[in-house]
Amino acid sequence: MPELPEVETVVRDLRPLIVGRTITALRIGSKTLRKPWSPEWDAEVVGRTTTAIRRRGKWILADLDSGAVLLVHLGMTGQFTAVTAAEPKPDHLHFAFALSDGSELRYRDTRRFGSVQWIASDELVQLAFGEKLGHEPFDIPAAAFATALRSSNRNLKALLLDQSILAGVGNIYADESLFRAKVHPQTLGSALTKSQCDRLRVAVEAVIAKAIEGRGSTIRDYVGGSGLRGGYQDEFAVYGRTGEPCAKCGTAIEMTRVAGRASHFCPRCQKRRGGTR
DNA sequence: CCGACGTCCTGCTAGC
């Protein structure tokens, strides 16, 4: 499941493969994604050159020389890769942008939770995100993070998954961050002290940074922009390790459902303290 | 306003 580290890896991989290249043709599959592609967008992208590619939260933004932006979200099973056009066409291929060097920028998505959109300008992208998209984990002010958590009666798992507070954290890195900060996923935000908030903030930052170094995590579907799998899945402390011994204390990792999501934790390192939900 | 929960979608797997 692509979260910030996976999306960042895709962007870094794609940058040398698509920036400066011109889109010469576009093929679109018959099935719609979460956000439908408008037919009038075809003419807006063909003939345009990609000038930059960047990431915001879990979103990919490819800037075109027209000032417009290709806005891509990978959802759960999205793959955004640049390959030679001769590469066999996989199933669930929804977009193929032919590039001027003979390569092909492809969007593949089995479950179709993702989206590919054309947005007329960067201002409109910002408007689309609005106040709904929170800070990047690397530059959220400690005070803003603490205020958001401590003013809430939701549990920490729900708060970390809330994209309007931190942009980019998903289920895997939420669990890994909570373990690193030694807090239970069901702890209420309002039950945390300022220093506990800061420990969690630093933990999220560290976990995300290490995962980017490892080129993200491949559970099943995820691949980077050049089609390579991630490597961080081998470094998980708790995610997907139910029943296995905690690396810190040896206690069996447990799994429970918090905020509607599978949540993995060490019952000894992450004791339930104060208010929980 | 806030928080909880259902929905979308497909492929894999646990269990009979």
Place this chain on the structure above:
DNA sequence: TGCTAGCAGGACGTCG
């Protein structure tokens, strides 16, 4: 061996 129910979860809509 074959079948099916249940699960995976990012974003968003709906409900109380």
